[in-house]
Amino acid sequence: MALPPNFLEELRARTPLAPLIQRKTRLTKSGRNWKGCCPFHGEKTPSFYVYDDHFHCFGCGAHGDAISFVMRAEGQGFPEAVERLAAEAGMRIPQATPEAAARERRARDLYGVLEAAEAAFRRRLRLPEGEAALAYLKRRGLTEETIAAFGLGWSGSGRGVLAAELKAEGITPAQLAEAGLMREREDGEGYSDLYFNRVIFPIRDRRGRVISFGGRILGDGQPKYVNGPETSLFSKRRNLYGLDLAREGAFRGAPVVVVEGYMDVIALHQAGFAGAVAPLGTALTPEQMEELWRLTPEPVLCFDGDAAGGRAAARAAEAALPLLTTERSLKLATLPQGEDPDTLVARRGPAGFTAVLDGARQLSEALYALLTEGRPAATPEQRAGLRNRLAEAANAIPDKSLAAEYRRALLDRFFASTRAAPGGRGGPPGRKPQAPPRNRPAITAARTRGAQAAALLAITLRHPWLLAEVEECFAAIDPDDARLAECHAAMLAWLEGGHELDSTRLMDQLAGRGLAELATGLLRDPGLPEAAGAEAQPKDVLDGWWHFYGLLRGEAALLEDLAIAQRDWVTATDPVAQARVQQRLIRLKQALAAQRRGEAEEAALPAGSLG
Incomplete structure (x- = not known):
C-alpha cells in the first residue's frame, strides 16, 4: 500500500536534510543553503547543493528529498528508506489496512x-x-x-x-x-x-x-x-497562511515575519515583504515555529503596541524557550500604537514597516522586559520571586550552555536594575545604569573608511562561507590602508585557490603570509559589529557585510557594481549562477537605496580601530 501523503510530508519535515547528507559528504554553508562534493559521482569542485527540502547536483543531475537520498546513497528500496527515517524521527509507519x-x-x-x-x-x-x-x-x-x-x-x-x-x-x-x-x-x-x-x-x-x-x-x-475546520489535510496548528509564498521569499533573502491576519500578510507581500506569514486563528504553536525555522534561523514576530500585544509577545517568547538552540532563535518587533501592518504600509509605505523591522529586538534582549513587565521589585520577597521567574525561564531552554547564557544575561540585568543607587534606593527594573562617557579619537574621513574596511574584512574572516555569495563584490573592495589591502589580496588569493570556506583554514593561510597579527587584531577589536561575532546568525552576517560594503563603496561605485551585476544576469545560464547574481542585484539595490535615503551615514570609528 502506498503511504498516506500526510505521513510522508511530516516525515520529510522531521528529517533535516543537511545533517542527513553530511553523513556521506562534507558540506559547507553557501548563503542560507549548503554545498559540497557530490556523493554520487567523483568531483573535486563542489556542484552538489542542499536546500531546505531537496538536494540537487549540477554535475550529474542527482535530485531528490531525504527519502530518495537514502535510497540512492545506501541502495535501499522505498519501504526500507522510509522505515529507517521514520525510526530516526520517532514516527510509527501507518499499518496497511x-x-x-x-x-x-x-x-x-x-x-x-x-x-x-x-x-x-x-x-x-x-x-x-x-x-x-x-x-x-x-x-x-x-x-x-x-x-x-x-x-x-x-x-x-x-x-x-x-x-x-x-x-x-x-x-x-x-x-x-x-x-x-x-x-x-x-x-x-x-x-x-x-x-x-x-x-x-x-x-x-x-x-x-x-x-x-x-x-x-x-x-x-x-x-x-x-x-475551515480540521480535516485530514488541514490542521490549524501545523500550517501558516502565506507559507508557500514565504518559502520563495525567504529563499530570495526576504525576512520571515509573523503577523496576525490574512490582510496583513497580503498587504506586506504587495509592499515587497515576501516572507510574511500568519497563524490561522491560534496563538503561535510549536509546530508553526518549527515551520518558521525551516525558512530562517531567526524569524521576526510582529506584535501590536498595546497591552494585548505585550501579553501575546510574552506568551510567544515563553513558548519558544523550550525549542531554542544555538542555531535558531527569534526576534520581536512592536508596531506603533493603533497600527497593524496593513494600515501601516497603506499610510507610510514600505519604509514604515521597514522601520518596525529595524527596531526588532533579539529574544535574549526582549525577554527581560516581557518577564518583568508589571511585576514590582520593591521588597526582598518580590525581588526573590522575580529572580526565580527569570531563572525558570532560562532553565526551560534544553541546551545547557545556551540556558546558562540566557540565565546569566537575565540575572545580570536583574542585579543591575535592583542594585542600590547612590541615593540608597534600587533603580527600577529594566533600566541600565548610565555608563560614564568615553573619550574617542577624532573622526576623520580616512579613519572612518579604514574602520569600515576593517569591519568588512573582520566579518569575512569570521564567516568566510559568505564569500560564496559576495565573491564579485568582495573583489571590488579597495581598502585605503596598505596592511588591510595586503590582507584583502591574500584572502582573494585563498578564495581563488578553491579552498574550503572555513575560518580556521583562512586564518592559517594568512599566518603563512605573515598576516597573523593583523588578522587576529581585526577579530579582537572590541568595537567590531555583532556580525563579526562567532555566534552571529547567517542573516545578520550578510546584512552587516552589505551594510559596510555600501558605506565603503559609495553611490557612484554602487551604480557601477549594479551595472555589472545586470550584465552578469543577462549572460548567466547556470541556475546556481543565476540565483547568485539575483541575490547580488537585490543586495546592491538595497545598498543603493539606503545611500539615496541617507541611511548609510558614516559610522563613528570603533574604539581601538587602526590604532
Missing part, C-alpha cells in the same frame, strides 16, 4: 475537490454577484496581480451555490463536507454551507496545494473571519 487505503484515496480526491472549489470561488468574484467583494478588496488597496497571486474569491450570497456548481464535476456534498467546505446538519438531513457571503482566502500548504479556506464576511455579522 483497508481503512488506511480508503483514507489515502480520499486524501488524493480531496486535493482535487479543494482545487475545484478555489476555481469556483475565483470565478464568482468576477461575476456581477462578486462586485461588492471585488470592490472591498480594491478599497483595501490590493492590485489585480495581488488578488490573483493569493487566489482571492467570493463565496456567493446564495445557499448551496457551491454544491450546485461543482455537481457538474462529479463532486458530492459529502465530499465538500469532508474537505471542510460544508457541514452536515444536526438533524442529519443534508448539508449546509460553511462559507456564506464571504470574501474567500485559500489556505495552502508549504508546497502550494490548497488545503482549506478562510472567509471574511462583508457587512455586519459575526464572526468576522472564519477558518
